[in-house]
Amino acid sequence: MPNSDYLPVLTNEESRVVYYAGTEKPTRPGDVTAETPLSELYLNWTEKELPERERTKHVHRLHPYLGKYIPQLVEIFLRKFFTAGQTVLDPFAGSGTTLVQASELGINAIGYDISAFNVMLARAKTACYDVEIVEREIRDILARMEKLAQSITHTPHQLSLFDEVSTLPATPVTQAENVYLQEWFAPDALRELLCFRSLINDYQYQDLLRVILSRAARSARMTPHFDLDFPKKPQIEPYFCYKHDRICQPTTTALQFIRRYSLDTVKRIQDYARLRTSATTEIWHQDSANAHIPPIDGVITSPPYVGLIDYHEQHRYAYELFGFENRHAEEIGAASDGTSKKAKRAYQEGIINVFANVCRSLKPNGYLIVVAGDKHDLYGDIAAALDVRTEAIVQRHVNRRTGRRSSEFYESVFIWKKN
Ligand SMILES: C[S@@+](CC[C@H](N)C(=O)[O-])C[C@H]1O[C@@H](n2cnc3c(N)ncnc32)[C@H](O)[C@@H]1O
Numbered sequence: 001m002p003n004s005d006y007l008p009v010l011t012n013e014e015s016r017v018v019y020y021a022g023t024e025k026p027t028r029p030g031d032v033t034a035e036t037p038l039s040e041l042y043l044n045w046t047e048k049e050l051p052e053r054e055r056t057k058h059v060h061r062l063h064p065y066l067g068k069y070i071p072q073l074v075e076i077f078l079r080k081f082f083t084a085g086q087t088v089l090d091p092f093a094g095s096g097t098t099l100v101q102a103s104e105l106g107i108n109a110i111g112y113d114i115s116a117f118n119v120m121l122a123r124a125k126t127a128c129y130d131v132e133i134v135e136r137e138i139r140d141i142l143a144r145m146e147k148l149a150q151s152i153t154h155t156p157h158q159l160s161l162f163d164e165v166s167t168l169p170a171t172p173v174t175q176a177e178n179v180y181l182q183e184w185f186a187p188d189a190l191r192e193l194l195c196f197r198s199l200i201n202d203y204q205y206q207d208l209l210r211v212i213l214s215r216a217a218r219s220a221r222m223t224p225h226f227d228l229d230f231p232k233k234p235q236i237e238p239y240f241c242y243k244h245d246r247i248c249q250p251t252t253t254a255l256q257f258i259r260r261y262s263l264d265t266v267k268r269i270q271d272y273a274r275l276r277t278s279a280t281t282e283i284w285h286q287d288s289a290n291a292h293i294p295p296i297d298g299v300i301t302s303p304p305y306v307g308l309i310d311y312h313e314q315h316r317y318a319y320e321l322f323g324f325e326n327r328h329a330e331e332i333g334a335a336s337d338g339t340s341k342k343a344k345r346a347y348q349e350g351i352i353n354v355f356a357n358v359c360r361s362l363k364p365n366g367y368l369i370v371v372a373g374d375k376h377d378l379y380g381d382i383a384a385a386l387d388v389r390t391e392a393i394v395q396r397h398v399n400r401r402t403g404r405r406s407s408e409f410y411e412s413v414f415i416w417k418k419n
Contacts, residue, residue: 024298026050036080043073044397049138058272059125062265063215065095066229067309069371073396074101077300077413081367082107084279085290086297089361091288091354094311098300099281106277112288114331116324117214117315119285123305124207126281131273135266137203138212141196142262165313182318184234189220189254196258202413208265214318215261220254220259221317227228229314259274287330289353293361302371303354304332305348306378307339339376348378352385358386359418367391368416379414387418 004327026049027042055070074097082088085105090098093111099122102109109126113119148373181190193213223231226243234250240249284291304311312319312328313336319326328334332350339345355368362368368388372379383390 027076029072029079032076032079033184034080037116038080038392038394043075043076043393043394043413044399045070045072046399058268058275059100060097062125062268063095063121063211064218064228066314067302067304067311068097071097071101073371073413074098074286075105077369078102078105078107080384081298081300081369084277085135087295089293089296089299089358090301091291091299091358092301092303093122093283093300094118096125096283099126099283100272100276102277103276103281103417106279108280109282110294111283112286112291112293113283114285114327115311115315115320116285116327117322118311120207120324121211121285122283124211125272126276126345127205127207128276128278129205129269129273131209134205134269135206136271137205137209138262138266138333139263141199141203142259144199145192145196145255145258149192150187155175180316184221184223184317185217185254186220186222186250188240188252191317192254192258193217193220193321196254206267209319210322212258212261212265213280213316214321216254216400217256217317217321219257219261220251222250224248285325287327289350289357291357294357295363296358296361297368298367298369299358299362300371303351304334305373306333306344306376307335308333310335321322344376344378348382348385351378351382352378355382355386355388362418364418366418367399368418370414370416371410373409374412375409379412383414383416386416389419391415391417 025042026045027040032041050070050072055072057071057255059084060068069383078088078098082105085108085111088098088102090109090111093113094098095098096111099109099111103126111122113122136226193216196209196213196216200206200213203209218228221228221231222234222236224235224239225241225248226343236250238247240246305401310328311331311334317345318324326393332354333343333347337346358368370379371390392415394415396411396413397408398411399408
């Protein structure tokens with residue numbers, strides 16, 4: 001980074017760029033008010049200052065999702081720029097972090113996402129549940145699964161997925177999903193997953209059960225334990241596992257994951273139910289460049305980065321299990337499009353189209369808070385193409401040292417105001 005002493009730097013009258021030192025006290029989100037100066041924020045949390053269990057509190061860890069931003073960052077900007085009763089928009093809602101945090105503060109929230117799985121996940125997190133029914137339903141489906149497990153695990157492997165097995169109420173699978181699912185799951189694991197899937201229709205909170213099933217499926221895939229995010233091919237032989245530092249066997253069953261995630265889900269929903277308010281939350285499965293967005297007070301979002309993640313492919317198992325519509329071609333900045341000059345231009349156009357559409361529904365002087373890793377320096381041009389002025393750009397030093405994905409980079413928080 002250009003700034004060595006981390007003092008706030010004024011680059012010109014309009015745009016204020018602030019760098020933050022790593023020596024100050026981390027900002028506690030609950031202390032932030034509308035009056036807190038940006039220059040007093042300390043957002044460079046280390047792993048110790050903001051450990052993973054706090055970043056993944058309550059429903060934030062209902063299901064893994066690569067590319068989320070951290071809820072504490074969102075809470076700080078919600079507290080600074082919004083008040084209860086207002087409406088915040090996230091046009092790239094992803095796993096729903098903005099919407100979850102907004103509800104805690106009594107702020108209404110609207111989200112859009114192009115990925116059907118993400119929309120389901122965000123809805124499952126933000127729905128208003130009767131927590132007693134949640135617990136009853138999850139315990140009931142689990143008990144039924146346990147009963148059926150015997151018949152499932154004793155089923156000879158030679159049986160095809162299409163065979164009638166009276167004790168195993170797995171719904172038939174299509175030929176296409178048969179190919180993907182048979183390739184990535186051991187036969188018993190697949191039978192257990194399909195069995196759970198066939199029971200879901202008997203319950204009220206079906207999306208929540210789908211999230212449990214999807215999380216179990218993610219863990220039950222035949223992938224190395226250290227490569228759940230980007231597995232390249234099924235791992236069918238024993239392998240050396242970097243995560244556990246020993247030889248591990250490919251997973252053969254799913255029931256242990258279904259069990260674990262069922263109980264974990266009950267607890268997470270209960271925890272969040274104590275914090276959420278009656279503020280409204282809506283999430284739509286739409287391209288946010290074309291959506292008819294209702295009037296909003298402001299925006300907090302983290303757009304996809306250019307050429308980094310394929311958001312559909314990331315949860316392919318869920319698309320195959322549930323037959324969700326795949327709109328990968330409409331994803332902005334997909335990894336499969338790369339980071340060529342052409343891809344970067346298409347990315348800028350895509351992001352500009354979204355924010356131009358958003359600005360049509362944003363009140364004058366409303367804030368757009370955009371969290372982005374801008375290592376390709378694309379956001380100056382994006383801001384210039386929009387009807388906004390830059391109030392500040394806060395640089396956040398991201399320094400995580402967990403797992404094999406340890407990383408260190410800068411993230412920008414662009415604070416734009418609509419003209
Ligand atoms: C960085 S992620 C957002 C993560 C989110 N802030 C969270 O914490 O979960 C970007 C999201 O933008 C979505 N997306 C990409 N192109 C889109 C489009 N044209 N319209 C709506 N959403 C889109 C992706 O599916 C992805 O979920």
